[in-house]
Amino acid sequence: MIATPLTNDLLHGVAELEPTPRGITPHRLPAWVRQQFPDPQLLAMQAQPSGARLIFSTTASRIELATHPVRITYRGADRARGRIDIFIDGVLHTRDELTGGDRNEIDLQTGTSSAHPGPAHRTVVAGLPPGNKQVEMWLPHNETVELIDLLTDEPVVPEHSPRPVWVHHGSSISHGSNALAPTEIWPVVAARTAGGVELRNLGLGGSALVDPFLARVIRDTPADAISIKLGINVVNLDSMRLRSFVPAIHGFVDTIREGHPDTPLVLVSPIFCGIHENTPGPGAVDPATLGTDHVQFIATGSLGDTAHGRLTLEVIRGALRSVVEHRSEDSNLHFLDGLELYGPVDADTLPLPDGLHPDAEAHDLIGRRFAERVFAPGAAFGGVPDRH
Incomplete structure (x- = not known):
């Protein structure tokens, strides 16, 4: 499998990428905002990559994206897990529900929080048809994800959209x-x-x-x-x-x-x-x-x-x-x-x-x-x- 570096050329809809020990974290707001006003609510929300996606073309038949999710939960209130939507040539191919990852649980009555670590998640798309195709991997709108690696059985080429x-x-x-x-x-x-x-x-x-x-x-x-x-x-x-x-x-x-x-x-x-x-x-x-x-x-x-x-x-x-x-x-x-x-x-x-x-x-x-x-x-x- 070929490992492709996760760079700004691949990722659309974010301000910048922050290197982490595991990989990179996409941010929707630039570092100067996060430094100027490090409000916990704002920091948590901008790190959830709503609207962000990887876009590339490839002849690959198999694609794997490893991520480490981090989510906020509230004691006594169930919340749906995040998902990664994969589109092939503009058509939804796979909707992958996240598993594992870290969970920060908040008690709305006391205001206290507790951390619960978990394993990474791997999104696998296999059996893709031959020939070149455009791939869009939409990241979850409601969980933070560290992007760890992107693996394919054929090379990928970043797509630079000419769209407004x-x-x-x-x-x-x-x-x-x-x-x-x-x-x-x-x-x-x-x-x-x-x-x-x-x-x-x-x-x-x-x-x-x-x-x-x-x-x-x-x-x-x-x-x-x-x-x-x-x-x-x-x-x-x-x-x-x-x-x-x-x-x-x-x-x-x-x-x-x-x-x-x-x-x-x-x-x-x-x-x-x-x-x-x-x-x-x-x-x-x-x-x-x-x-x-x-x-x-x-x-x-x-x-x-x-x-x-x-x-x-x-x-x-x-x-x-x-x-x-x-x-x-x-x-x-x-x-x-x-x-x-x-x-x-x-x-x-x-x-x-x-x-x-x-x-x-x-x-x-x-x-x-x-x-x-x-x-x-x-x-x-x-x-x-x-x-x-």
Whole structure:
């Protein structure tokens, strides 16, 4: 078997690769961000390679990828394991559920954590047909993985995509929470539905907080289309009031425009979430549901308490729409109401299982609707797939 070095030429959708004793760890945020603000939640989420994949061509009949997963679990709440999706010439060939790896278990009642080490995992794809083929190996969206080695029975050639790049930033929903596989998270569904688009996913669970460093990352990242979906985490953490939120959004957009003055940019408001529509945060886990199969999130603020600038999703949608209206000189800045992606009627038919995150079917719905509304001819990104 031939061992191919795991380098940036092979890996798409990440900022950089960090050498480790076992191999390499992909990071979706650059080292300067991780050093400047080493927040444990942010560090954990950016290390989960949501949207990242290895892409290469080969005549190999057998491919093996060794990884060492690291996952976060919560005592009393089962979470699905990560998966690696392998596409051959654009068609799903294998969906491999991870086993082993290290597990960091958190007790939500006490805040304590415990470490449980485990063995590496090996993904094997065998019996591939002869001839040259394109291989995409999508890494798990919900577990960190160290990449240990890539083995094949014939050489591999990295593929450099000429496709235009779509950069997306959002919360755990954009990260893929509650989706079952890396190609079933809604940004990947949208990118694949649109066709001809290279996704760079900056969905970061619990960490879409209008952070200036994220705006600088987007500013400095090559992009032909940009979308930012902000609001739910600001309410979850009760981290801002309306007076600070609106200028922060303007500043976020201003920073992005320093590097992308004319790039199509869509500001997306939150999807429907009943617990926070009219009730401010902070959000919390309902303690009565711990230890059950149906852990639920709740809002701990007071219903309708917006008089002093406290934020709800309804308030945020109006604020984001107003930001775009007040920047009318920017013809490439667009607003998309998140209720068009998932609204109250959808919540009746496809309810959020935990009160906060969409399930696999809703991820697919959101992704297809985003592609229809944003990538369609004449829409904000309508001409992007043809730019290159």
